[in-house]
Amino acid sequence: MMTQNLLVELLVEELPPKSLKQLGQSFAQLLAASLEAQGLMNQNAVVTAFATPRRLAVHIGNVAAQAADKAITQKLMPVKVGLDAQRQATPPLLKKLASLGADASVVPQLKRELDGKTETLFWDSIATGTSLTDGLQKALQETITQLPISKVMTYQLADGWQSVNFVRPVHALVALHGADIVPINILGLQAGRETQGHRFAAKVNPIALHNADSYAQQLSTEGAVIASFAERRAEITRQLTSAASQEQLTLIDDDALLDEVTALVEHPNVLIGKFDAAFLQVPQECLILTMKANQKYFPLLDAQGKLANKFLLVSNIRPIDPAQVIAGNERVVRSRLADAKFFFDQDRKKTLASRVPELDKVVYHNKLGSQGLRMHYVRAIAKMIGEQLGGDALANQAYEAATLAKADLLTDMVGEFPELQGIMGRYYAQHEGLDDDIALAIEDHYKPRFAGDELPCKPIGVCVALADKLATLVDMFNIGEFPTGDKDPFALRRHALGIIRILLEKKLPLKLDELIQQAIKIINDDAILQQWENSSNSSEGIAVRRMALTLTNHAYIAEEVPVLHKKLQEFIYERLAGSLREQGYTAQEVDAVLGLDPPLPLILKDILKRLVAVRAFAILPEAISLAAANKRVGNILKKAKTEGFDNLSLEELSLHLRSDPQEPAEQKLYNALIDISDITNTALSTDDYVTFLQAQAALKLPIDDFFDYVMVNVEDKVLRNRRLTLLANLHSLMNRIADLSKLAT
Incomplete structure (x- = not known):
């Protein structure tokens, strides 16, 4: 069947820059998928997406004029x-x-x-196979309705009567199969071969495309447009890197900004601008953010990593003399930086401590009262954690840092740039002469902000970060705000993962379940709420919190506390299990360590040691047999417990075996347990879990013989109890580090 290459283009008004990359990819993928489903193209055909601020296009190789019957x-x-x-x-x-x-x-x-x-x-x-005209018409209609458009525009067509919907008004449609126009129509437009180049730099406008394959080349030579998003991005990167190198400065990597700028220009031209060095007295995070967020400029750093008073801008035009373009951008950035300097100067006129009472007026959640009330609980939790990690000194510092942690939310700078919360708190604290560790904790208590982000660097920051995340989780679970599906408006999964990372990577000697329990106790302590009420002018907000928690019948009511604790612990452990699997541990290994029943009050830093030991145990030749035996013993004991049996002490068991040694295999298993006890006890005392589990290899033959020659559930109750006690001791020993039955296939 004869095939030719296909080109489809929608010429539109300026598309939303933050979604252009995705729109371009989706347009190409959806159109190609529909044509393939109709038998008009091969699944191995090359599909090339094009996307500029004014066009969405796709080039598809080897498209048939008609699908096969x-x-x-x-x-x-x-x-x-x-x-x-x-x-x-x-x-x-x-x-x-x-x-x-x-x-x-x-x-x-x-x-x-x-x-x-x-x-x-x-x-x-x-x-009969679908014709390309019918198939492309259907494919384009389906594609337009399925594009990931967050907000659709409704606009009138040229006739003044009809209205259509799309992300932006469409002005032309191109559909070429080889050199032939495919007679389709969409959004009130009939397909043709003419498109538009750059608004100012094009040599020819409109551009009459020769065929589907000449699209990118004609747009480049005649229209001064780099149609490919990827090629345009690469060209911008090349120019940025070259310009920064000429100035002996370093470009700040920012893929999101690079994508956005790529979506704003069709004919990129990188220029260098500068601003008054006096603005460098403002924290560089503020200057960098205002240049990126407001002007889409690329800030530059010197060899010491400090912000230079130069920046790169990407223009969409290439004038003979770019001086006026540069001067205009410098004039605009000067105003923006002046605003940042004004905010910074004004904010420093008030101390962070003087802003803390104003947090009572900031609503945290309509069911939980103010941000001031919330931080009252956070600092109590931070103090509790500080006492456990460093005694009174750390507890008092954590309390002070938590008190000031959210005060910068009320500053002008953070009001303008919420992304700077915590960062500005650190600067203002340092300006006031507060201890550097306190200042760092104000910034660090938000960390980790995202996957792969750094952790708090000092113990004070660790205490406040843990407290802030625990308080958020307990508060939201208190009022029934649980994440569902892909919806997590309060970022509870991120908070849970942050707690896990801090406990694991900082190797803190804190037990997760106890932390949760203590946080719940503090947050649901009515005495603490009353204390805050007595010292605050926000009694109305406190009444709202008390009523909301009571009416929602969650942990504020004492008998519900265990339920909340269990839900919250399960939620965090689910995140922990997922995190460990992402680190390369198998589901069996993770389940073995986290699935102990009853669960151990694990210190998270201990989990990695246990996982390493389980992995080392699993490669032993005896591992499969021992895991299966462990599962069998567990099932026997589970049934015995439902029927009831008298669990003897080890001393009683020893006396029974000496006085009535009915089965040699029974005595042999007991002796094997005793023989490895010195090794296992020493290994446990030194946290040598690998040695502990590997020592159990000696139990394989005694266990095999026991099940081959010994009947456990005999009529003689004394004998049955004795054998069940032996198995109970075996099961307890085998599962001290992990539930080995989880390794059974």
């Missing part, structure tokens, strides 16, 4: 419905055939086959 089998209806007693077609069958474009002449060709238990009529026919 294909044989199809269609189920019609039961035989008893379609044929009468004389085996003639009934009216329902004739009507069905007519709807398929056939008549009574095909009745002799119909097949009769069982469909389940019912004899049914089937018709084998040849379906």
